Amino acid sequence: MxxxxxxxxxxxxxxxxxxxxxxxxxxxxxxxxxxxxxxxxxxxxxxxxxxxxxxxxxxxxxxxxxxxxxxxxxxxxxxxxxxxxxxxxxxxxxxxxxxxxxxxxxxxxxxxxxxxxxxxxxxxxxxxxxxxxxWLADRNAFEAWQVGPGDELLSLGFPRGLSANRAGFPILRVGRIASYPLSPVEAFPTFLLDFTVFPGNSGGPVFWTPSARKRPGTTEPDNAFIAGLLSQEVRVGEDQLDIGVVTHAVFIREAISQLDPLP
The missing domain is CATH 2.40.10 (Thrombin, subunit H)
Structure with missing residues (x-):
């Protein structure tokens, strides 16, 4: 219970x-x-x-x-x-x-x-x-907020099953966008994030907030968005490259739409 x-x-x-x-x-x-x-x-x-x-x-x-x-x-x-x-x-x-x-x-x-x-x-x-x-990013979110290579995104997860404390809250991490271009998402459905990924991080949200970067020309943006979810780490053979693969949030939207039968 x-x-x-x-x-x-x-x-x-x-x-x-x-x-x-x-x-x-x-x-x-x-x-x-x-x-x-x-x-x-x-x-x-x-x-x-x-x-x-x-x-x-x-x-x-x-x-x-x-x-x-x-x-x-x-x-x-x-x-x-x-x-x-x-x-x-x-x-x-x-x-x-x-x-x-x-x-x-x-x-x-x-x-x-x-x-x-x-x-x-x-x-x-x-x-x-x-x-x-x-809050899930659409196809135009990166361009609308001028988010691109080198910009910071945040991620939450449980690397190797660890949590931030005994209460079971996730661990917050930060990384920089490490690939270009980011759109169109149909051509580039994933992008790279420069941070160390461990088993247990998969499935965690990757997101952008005002604390990451202000919208150009403003003191504080009136929005934030979930950019996607962490799918996997990048390895070459046995070497871990400290790079994560992020799947665009557009595909989360599409998956949720599948829950509803067509009329």
Whole structure:
């Protein structure tokens, strides 16, 4: 059973809409499944608010498709966090069924990209923390905000299953865009980010915020966006190049649209 704070404990205060960093920290969760007596498969996911066509609310878990594909058992774990009366937090993972009785996946995979989405039931605090669909970058976001090679992006994840603290919050990292061009996304569906990637980072959000760079000609932009999700690290043979591959957020949008049957 999922534990929630007592009624007299106020829920976590939602950050201002422009504070995507804190918002995504609260919306990012660890995914894991035992893979042996002393080992486990670990990945990162984040929650998106994506209304159904009829306007009813829906929470969607987003991660890299290979994270779930490598979890062979029907149940994984999702790392919820519970606020306690004294202001501290407790890591409170719960089972997450990812395959049906026949072993078929319950998630939806993008047909061409390493993106998986899955409708889930989340505790109220996490449902409130889920990031609105509109924060996912569209095809024109990089050009509109003049974000390009050398600019900094932030990323959240659980490298080698580690978290920022015992409460299970993700670790925040920063890297620079290391490839060009970034568009059109149909021709360049992924881009490179210059930072060290470890197992467990896959599926984490990569995003741009006012703290990364101000919009040209303004003191503070009125928007921020999720640029994509971390798909993999770059290796040449056994050499780790400290470069991550990011899949554009457009393909997250496309995967979420697959959840709704065509009229």
């Amino acid at each position: 999922i534990q929630v704070p007592p009624a007299d404990v106020p829920p976590p205060v939602a950050p201002p809409v422009w504070d995507l960093t804190v918002g995504l920290i609260e919306a990012t969760v660890q995914l894991d499944q035992p893979s042996g007596p002393d080992t486990r498969t670990v990945g990162t996911g984040f929650l998106i608010q994506a209304e159904r066509p009829d306007g009813s609310p829906r929470i969607v878990l987003v991660t890299a498709a290979h994270v779930l594909e490598r979890m062979e058992d029907p149940d994984a774990r999702i790392g919820w966090r519970t606020a306690l009366p004294d202001g501290s937090w407790r890591f409170a993972p719960e089972p997450l069924t990812i395959r049906d009785d026949a072993g078929e996946p319950l998630w939806t995979r993008h047909p061409d990209r390493d993106v998986a989405v899955m409708e889930i039931q989340a505790p109220d605090a996490f449902a409130r923390a889920a990031i609105p669909l509109g």
